[in-house]
Every structure is written in C-alpha cells, then in structure tokens.
Amino acid sequence: MGKAIGRFVLKRLGLAVLTLFLLSIVVFAGCMVLPGNVARAILGPFADQRAVDALNHQLGADRPALSLYWEWITKLLHGDMGTSYTFRAPVAPFVRDALVNSLKLAALAFVIVVPLSILGGIVAALFAGRWPDKLISLTSLSLTVIPEFVSSIALLLIFAIWLRWLPLSASFPADAGALTQIYYLLLPCLPLVIVLFGYFARMTRAGVVEAMASDYTRTAILKGLPRRTVIIRHVLRNALLPTITVIASQTSYLIGGLVVVEGLFRYQGIGSLILTAARGKDFPMLQGGILTIGALFIAAVLIADLIFLLVNPRTRTSLR
Template structure:
C-alpha cells in the first residue's frame, strides 16, 4: 500500500506540474510577437480580413475564456485546430513525436551501453591512460555543438565517403532497416553530446561504489572480483547514471531542433519551432505539453528503477 500511495502522490504532482506548464505555455504564446491573422494571410492582406480571421479563430476572446477552452479540450484529447494547416493538430503532433522517438531510440541504443561501458572501464582503470583517454574524449565530444559535429559528419560520411545519406528522412514506405540506416547520421551528433555525460556519471558512481564499505565486506567474504562488481558495485553505481539518462530522454525527444533542421527530419522539435514562427498556438502548445508529459513520465520511471536497484531508497521520498 505504501508503494501505491507513493505512486499516486507522484501522479498528483505530475498533474500539477503539467497544469502549471500549461499556464506558462499559454502565457508565453500570448506574448509572442506578431499577429496570427497577419501571419496566416500574409503581410499585404487587408486589415479587415485579418481582423475577421482573428475573430473566426477566437483570438479576440478574453484570455481566461481562451485558456479554458484550450485546456478543457486538451483534457478531453482534443488538441485543437492548427491555425496554419486548418486541420486537427493531433495527427501532426503524433507523427512528429513518433519520428522523434525513433531518432531518440537509435541514439539511446548507441550511447547508453557504450557510455556505461566507457564509464565502467574508466573507473576500473582509474588514473591510467585508458581512464584519461575516455574522460578527455567524452569531455571533448560534449562541448562540441550538435550543428558543428553534424556538419563535419555530413562532409565526411555523406559528401566525401558517400557512406550515409544527407537527410534523416527515409523515403516513403521504407522498411525498418532503411529507416535505421537514414537515422544513423543524425544520431551520431547526439551520441557525441551524451556519451560524455553518461560515461562521467557511470565512472563517478563506480569509483564511489568500489570504495564503499559493502564492497570491502564482499571482498573480505572471499567473493571474486567479477562477482563483487556484478552483484554489488554495478547495482549501486548505476543509480546516478539513471538520473542522467532520464533527464536526457526529454531532450532527445523535444530538444532536437538543430539536429532535426540540419538533417531535414520532421520531429517534434522542428514542429514546435515552425509553429512558434507561424504563431500557430494550438500546434505549439500541444507539442510543448507532449514533451512535458514525456519528461514527467520518464522521471517517474527513473524513480521506479531507483527503487528496484536499491530497495533501501524510499520511493515515497522524504515524506
């Protein structure tokens, strides 16, 4: 019952967080520069036509009325109508989220095992040339912006070597293998950014666990080095790494505007950016709330993994 109560408590906090996010998103969209009707009809449209369109879209209503109409529709699953496309928002957002999830999955499959492996090896070989090489390589890759590494990889792998395609968007009707092939190029800059974070956290957790009392006790009991590492050290060393991985999930799904633009990939990041430029409030707000939901869900999953890896950690927090 304590576990269920804690999960219910976290779900309530998640709802409150998303509600506050909705208020911030609505307020932020209201202060975006420009006029919606003017953005849709163009700079040379008649002022009366712009005013009539704004009235038709309901933009001239009181702010509280607009917010209630929008948020009540979101709760019912109605994301509204796009100002730009004059079509329901949901199909655009769902398609963009699925695309971003595909790219995030490829990047995670590459970076999570290799990042953890790099951190573990660096910790086991602490203060050696292997440790220094992994740490320096990870830090160097982390500080390089995605658009810089992306351009370099395009020049090398696409233009010079002709190994990978320029774009991340596979042809229509392409199979899973072809889609993965097209997603390899945009996933490489993401790998470069995240490898250093994950490797450093895994290294720090491993070093701390290797010098802990329970590790010394396991060694004194006569367990082999392999048993100590797999049964005792790794289980506790992964706890800080899970936090880093969880926080990067939201970034991989919603923060890839630069990568998606550079590789002409239609994900949720590029969709939100386009909606902001066009003052397409329903599209913009729905996309941001979806990303917020992803963040909240991933953090809840991270808490569950914390509890599974270390039962001594109270899932209910410090209540």
C-alpha cells in the same frame, strides 16, 4: 510496504498533474507574448487589414486571454488539442506523427549511447588515474561542450559529402523497412550520441569509483570473491542507480531537444514541428507539441523513480 509504495506513486502522480497544469499556464502565456499577428502570419504581409481582422476574429485570436486558455484547457482535458491555424485541421494527428518520427530517432540514439557510455564509464573507473581513464574522461568532457549544430555539420561534411557513406537527409521513403530507416537515421542520431555520451559516461564513472571504495566492496574482496563477481554483483548494481535517473531525465532531451538536428537533416519530428509552429504563430500546434514533450519528460522521471525504488532496497526501507 505495498501501501507505502502506493502512497509514493500517488504522491508522484499528483505532483505530475500539478506540474502539467503549471506547464500549460506557462506555455499558454508564452504563446500570448510572442511578437507578431496570427492572421498576418497566415495571410502574408500584403494581405488587406480587413481580411486580417476577420481571420483573427474567426480564429478567436482577438478574444481575452483567460477565455482562450479556459477553452483550450477544457478541450485538452477531453483529448482535443485544438485546430491548427495553419492547416485548419486537428492538431493531434500532426503531433502524433511527428512524435513517432522523433521517437524513432531518439530510440536509435538511446540504443547506441546507453551501452556505449556505461561501458566507457566502467572502463574509466576500473583504470582510475591511468591513461584509459584520462582518455575517456577527456574525450567525454570535450564531446559534451560541442554544440549539436557544430557536430551535425562536421558529420554531414565527413560522412555524407566527402565519404558518401550515409545519406544527406534523414527523410526516408514512406515504404522503407526497419533497416532502411536505421540507415537514414544513423547520421542524425550521432550528434545526440556525442552530447549524451559525456553525461552518461561521467556519471557511470563516478558511481563505480564510489562503489569500489565502499565497505561492502572491500568486504566482498576480503571474503575471497572473484573480482568479476564483485564488480557485477556488488559494484555495478549500486553504482548504476544514479545513472538511471540521469538517463531518464535526458530522455526528454532526446525527444524534444532535436530542433537543430531535425532542421539540419530535414527530418519531420516533434522538434521541427514546434519550430515551424512558432515561426507561423500556430499557437494550438505549438502548445500541443510543447505540452506533449512536458508530459513525456514527467513520465520519464516518474518511471526512473519507480525503477530506482525497485532496485534500491534502502529507498524502499525509507518509505516505511
């Protein structure tokens, strides 16, 4: 069994490396086809054309695409993300600081939405077909289709402008403690909670309903086990397995899909960094940010597969 799990992990790691390689090609090609001139974006629309050409040559933007990609990927393999065109400084510190900020926001949203949505899905499944189920299902479905910018604006109006309970901006002071940071990040994390609650709650409900109708659940009930024991030991252990994969796949969204939220709340995260780099034609910054998000997504999916493998005996049996 240990060898089978080892082969499984090695296979997934190989696929992860291949995926990252293909992603690097797609990201680089996407940057190359972006409209506009790199030096012109840096120097401004009124800069002399000779200065623009000289800066393009200095940055290497006038070199063949294949040569640029080889130089970029070679440096990346040695831990060097390149030098920012805009800031004339290494990209890695900017990506690291922005990623830390996004992780703080994502972690707070994660801590709120996961237990809340799992609880909602369990309650909806236990009262399937009755008013709690209909209320939770309708609410979760409705929240899922609301775009982040709509919910963000509505929450800003209600809690920051009308009620003045929470700050308008998510930019907390540099010396802020943990509680102060949570206070500033609570409002921007709510749009993420609203969107993800529907996905997680509906997946949990579907898994619990299926588990409740299974043979092993009926057998446990016929043996006279208490309902609470049946739900905790038999139903939830199997029902939450698909939810683990869904939660892991959405982890990258919490980190990288924050462009709208970070922009509205003036928060310097990885999504805001990527958007700024795209507008300024800062290709090394853009490539480093997107590839970092891709690596996090692949890592989250790999961790979800390993958790699924560990908690589901049938999956381990299939590896033999």
